[in-house]
Amino acid sequence: MRNQLLTMQIYRANILFTPTPEKFEILERGYVVVGDDGNVIGTYQNLPPEYQDVPITNYGNQLLMPAMNDLHIHAPQYRNLGIAMDMELIPWLNTYTFPEEAKYKDLAYAERMYRRFVRDLWKLGTMRAAIFATIHPEASCLLADLMHEAGLGGMIGLVAMDRNSPDMLRNTPEEAVKGTLRVMEHTASMPLLSAIVTPRFVPSCTPEMMRALGKMAADNKLPVQSHLSENLSEIAWVKELEPESSCYGDAYYRYGMFGQTPTLMAHCCYPTAEEFELMKKQRVFAVHCPTSNCNIGSGIAPIRRFMTAGIPVALGSDISGGSGFSIFRVIHYTLQMSKLKWVHGNYKEMFLSLSEAFWLATKSGGSFFGKVGSFEPGYAFDALVVNDEDLNFDNYTIQHRLERYIYLGDDRQIQHRFCQGKEIPEPKV
Amino acid sequence: MRNQLLTMQIYRANILFTPTPEKFEILERGYVVVGDDGNVIGTYQNLPPEYQDVPITNYGNQLLMPAMNDLHIHAPQYRNLGIAMDMELIPWLNTYTFPEEAKYKDLAYAERMYRRFVRDLWKLGTMRAAIFATIHPEASCLLADLMHEAGLGGMIGLVAMDRNSPDMLRNTPEEAVKGTLRVMEHTASMPLLSAIVTPRFVPSCTPEMMRALGKMAADNKLPVQSHLSENLSEIAWVKELEPESSCYGDAYYRYGMFGQTPTLMAHCCYPTAEEFELMKKQRVFAVHCPTSNCNIGSGIAPIRRFMTAGIPVALGSDISGGSGFSIFRVIHYTLQMSKLKWVHGNYKEMFLSLSEAFWLATKSGGSFFGKVGSFEPGYAFDALVVNDEDLNFDNYTIQHRLERYIYLGDDRQIQHRFCQGKEIPEPKV
Numbered sequence: 001m002r003n004q005l006l007t008m009q010i011y012r013a014n015i016l017f018t019p020t021p022e023k024f025e026i027l028e029r030g031y032v033v034v035g036d037d038g039n040v041i042g043t044y045q046n047l048p049p050e051y052q053d054v055p056i057t058n059y060g061n062q063l064l065m066p067a068m069n070d071l072h073i074h075a076p077q078y079r080n081l082g083i084a085m086d087m088e089l090i091p092w093l094n095t096y097t098f099p100e101e102a103k104y105k106d107l108a109y110a111e112r113m114y115r116r117f118v119r120d121l122w123k124l125g126t127m128r129a130a131i132f133a134t135i136h137p138e139a140s141c142l143l144a145d146l147m148h149e150a151g152l153g154g155m156i157g158l159v160a161m162d163r164n165s166p167d168m169l170r171n172t173p174e175e176a177v178k179g180t181l182r183v184m185e186h187t188a189s190m191p192l193l194s195a196i197v198t199p200r201f202v203p204s205c206t207p208e209m210m211r212a213l214g215k216m217a218a219d220n221k222l223p224v225q226s227h228l229s230e231n232l233s234e235i236a237w238v239k240e241l242e243p244e245s246s247c248y249g250d251a252y253y254r255y256g257m258f259g260q261t262p263t264l265m266a267h268c269c270y271p272t273a274e275e276f277e278l279m280k281k282q283r284v285f286a287v288h289c290p291t292s293n294c295n296i297g298s299g300i301a302p303i304r305r306f307m308t309a310g311i312p313v314a315l316g317s318d319i320s321g322g323s324g325f326s327i328f329r330v331i332h333y334t335l336q337m338s339k340l341k342w343v344h345g346n347y348k349e350m351f352l353s354l355s356e357a358f359w360l361a362t363k364s365g366g367s368f369f370g371k372v373g374s375f376e377p378g379y380a381f382d383a384l385v386v387n388d389e390d391l392n393f394d395n396y397t398i399q400h401r402l403e404r405y406i407y408l409g410d411d412r413q414i415q416h417r418f419c420q421g422k423e424i425p426e427p428k429v
Numbered sequence: 430m431r432n433q434l435l436t437m438q439i440y441r442a443n444i445l446f447t448p449t450p451e452k453f454e455i456l457e458r459g460y461v462v463v464g465d466d467g468n469v470i471g472t473y474q475n476l477p478p479e480y481q482d483v484p485i486t487n488y489g490n491q492l493l494m495p496a497m498n499d500l501h502i503h504a505p506q507y508r509n510l511g512i513a514m515d516m517e518l519i520p521w522l523n524t525y526t527f528p529e530e531a532k533y534k535d536l537a538y539a540e541r542m543y544r545r546f547v548r549d550l551w552k553l554g555t556m557r558a559a560i561f562a563t564i565h566p567e568a569s570c571l572l573a574d575l576m577h578e579a580g581l582g583g584m585i586g587l588v589a590m591d592r593n594s595p596d597m598l599r600n601t602p603e604e605a606v607k608g609t610l611r612v613m614e615h616t617a618s619m620p621l622l623s624a625i626v627t628p629r630f631v632p633s634c635t636p637e638m639m640r641a642l643g644k645m646a647a648d649n650k651l652p653v654q655s656h657l658s659e660n661l662s663e664i665a666w667v668k669e670l671e672p673e674s675s676c677y678g679d680a681y682y683r684y685g686m687f688g689q690t691p692t693l694m695a696h697c698c699y700p701t702a703e704e705f706e707l708m709k710k711q712r713v714f715a716v717h718c719p720t721s722n723c724n725i726g727s728g729i730a731p732i733r734r735f736m737t738a739g740i741p742v743a744l745g746s747d748i749s750g751g752s753g754f755s756i757f758r759v760i761h762y763t764l765q766m767s768k769l770k771w772v773h774g775n776y777k778e779m780f781l782s783l784s785e786a787f788w789l790a791t792k793s794g795g796s797f798f799g800k801v802g803s804f805e806p807g808y809a810f811d812a813l814v815v816n817d818e819d820l821n822f823d824n825y826t827i828q829h830r831l832e833r834y835i836y837l838g839d840d841r842q843i844q845h846r847f848c849q850g851k852e853i854p855e856p857k858v
Contacts, residue, residue, distance in 0.1 A: 079823055081833065081836070081837060082820075082832055082833035082835070082836030082837045083825070083829045083832050083833060083836075085764065085783075085832075085836075086782065086783075088772075116822070232772070294765035294766075294768060294769060295764075295765060295768070296768070297768030297769065297771055297772045297780060298772065299769070299772055299773070300769065323761075323836040323837065324836070324837060332752075335514065335724075336723035336724060337723070339723060339724070339725070339726030340723060340726065340728070340729070340769070342726055343517075343661070343726045343727065343728055344728070344773070351726060353515065354514075354515075391511075393545070394508055396512070400512045403511055403512050403514075404510065404511035404512060406511070407510070407511030407512075407514075407752040407753070408510060408511045408752065408753060410839060
């Protein structure tokens with residue numbers, strides 16, 4: 001018991017989190033008690049007497065909140081961040097993205113870029129991510145190593161693609177399965193990391209590939225991530241390629257990769273009525289990537305409709321369609337896009353509130369990784385300490401301080417980052 | 430007088446500017462020669478021999494570009510930056526904005542906030558701005574003093590409003606005219622600053638007010654700034670208030686404030702066919718404020734259509750509807766919103782290119798202040814030196830470096846700022 005107390009940690013600060021989307025739980029100069037397993041024991045406005053001998057780290061007037069979760073990000077597009085935004089999805093993939101990803105055959109190149117990728121995740125406060133790597137097993141395992149070394153969590157997807165792709169960037173179904181299983185075995189000893197089955201998207205995967213991946217997901221109980229209904233031309237193309245599927249989502253469903261195991265589908269800008277029902281029935285996550293959807297002119301996903309229907313929603317940066325790592329920035333865009341949807345849809349779908357968008361980035365997105373994204377008892381202590389004194393010059397409320405940090409702040413205000421209870425130092429590049 | 434303060438200067442760096450919207454003029458490690466009047470004499474890839482005795486400031490591999498111009502910004506909304514985004518225009522004004530602006534009766538409060546406002550303009554690289562102040566003449570003159578002290582340029586508008594506003598925030602037509610003329614006289618000795626006639630918007634101004642302001646603009650050849658067709662409920666309200674006007678724009682035109690003198694109209698999200706033609710005929714500037722239009726759910730202005738028709742377009746941050754000072758960020762949103770307009774309008778209006786959006790922020794917006802926003806001969810040397818070495822880790826082209834700076838950078842990379850040839854130090858807060 002004494003030993004347990006010594007390994008416990010208590011942090012004091014202005015605590016904000018969202019147990020429910022409707023509102024922030026705020027503890028002004030409150031306490032969070034973290035157990036030796038890195039999970040939250042409880043949050044308290046006044047510290048209960050049984051913890052009085054536990055040392056307290058006092059962050060004073062700073063903000064303490066759950067860390068960000070990024071549920072859709074392409075690590076090998078790191079170099080292309082902020083360039084090449086002059087095309088829509090399909091030509092963008094062929095012209096800019098595929099040639100860049102092909103470079104990851106070279107492990108030295110991969111290491112140089114992936115180290116920066118991991119550092120920037122850290123920098124912007126993202127502690128867990130669902131990541132697309134490339135077709136290359138060595139580089140994908142290297143990415144897992146670097147995430148593990150850094151102390152960050154998430155899932156690594158070896159990308160499967162065997163059609164409509166350049167020759168240098170294709171794998172066979174056998175290679176994709178073998179590579180994914182290799183990532184699975186490689187991450188088996190890494191408590192915060194695991195593998196995820198990753199068909200790039202329907203246009204890049206033959207029925208043979210889809211069948212092999214679906215079987216692997218079922219056999220190994222592996223989750224799945226891919227892209228869905230991002231763009232109108234893409235949807236039309238899928239209809240041509242998979243005429244027997246009743247909707248784009250059905251082209252995953254029929255192969256066992258649409259909620260048969262936990263599934264992330266990025267974008268979901270244009271769900272048909274049938275696809276919407278299938279997502280709902282299968283509890284498929286819609287991963288909202290609004291910065292990317294604006295940058296490559298995809299459109300605006302109906303997030304309010306998803307939330308009302310009980311379809312799980314998470315947020316993603318979608319680098320390098322998205323142009324930055326900050327999930328705080330994605331929260332801002334989520335609010336803005338929900339307002340454009342509201343005004344252009346005759347005010348039918350109410351726009352999101354700040355607490356709803358924050359909840360998407362924390363507890364809702366985090367739920368894909370387990371009990372992550374909240375400070376309720378039993379949740380992993382994934383947290384950020386934000387020193388917003390430069391923004392807080394006129395006695396703003398705690399909630400307004402968070403709001404101003406989201407709208408105006410950046411990595412400079414983030415003072416400390418925790419993942420699963422452990423403070424994470426800056427990863428070396 | 431400035432002849433004594435400045436001598437001829439030569440700056441060397443990677444120079445980018447947009448003499449036309451179609452493409453960047455790029456001089457890799459080129460030279461810009463600036464005369465003792467603070468205006469550009471010329472840009473050169475190789476320095477002509479006649480300048481060989483002029484000292485050269487060599488910025489090495491950094492980027493040198495025209496500074497940003499902000500053609501729509503509300504200085505007294507500074508405190509509300511990044512908060513209170515949960516309402517559309519009219520309730521937002523009544524609930525959050527008007528009570529804040531009323532505080533500027535207190536000159537000490539005004540000074541505290543306006544000093545920060547000027548510092549932040551500087552920080553984000555905006556060297557000239559068309560500013561809405563408040564109804565208060567003292568605070569408006571103080572704002573001019575602080576801009577002048579800092580060395581920044583632009584126009585200061587004492588706001589006129591005499592209906593549909595709280596009592597504490599109304600002036601009479603006489604007061605509005607007297608106050609504006611006072612700002613005009615106050616800025617007469619400030620070479621980079623001047624006054625601008627500023628009816629808040631039609632719903633806040635009685636016909637008597639509009640008539641008095643229009644007459645003052647004509648008598649004193651003063652430019653005009655206001656708001657136009659920002660939001661659908663606002664447009665409906667204007668129709669009710671001004672039933673004799675054929676469109677919202679006509680409610681300014683009939684009082685001599687729609688291009689009779691140079692005119693800025695912010696937002697212009699929903700021009701009718703008639704309003705569009707009137708803007709074109711009168712060469713009224715559409716000031717595009719996309720961050721604000723997203724934050725308060727106004728909509729997306731048809732910028733491509735304006736540009737094709739030859740209607741002048743500039744960019745504005747519209748603080749605090751907009752949530753940051755960065756016009757680079759506004760460039761990013763301008764590109765993104767033009768893509769949403771493109772996809773949601775069946776690909777009819779082609780989205781903007783990077784050079785077009787940059788041109789809007791520099792030469793197009795700057796033209797409202799004279800020869801500002803380019804490095805062509807005779808243009809004011811308003812410039813930023815950007816050290817992007819943290820973003821340039823893989824031999825990007827000069828244009829890609831600018832693009833990455835716009836998408837990924839912030840104030841940290843801006844190393845030097847010039848306005849009218851003079852380097853501007855950080856203004857004190």
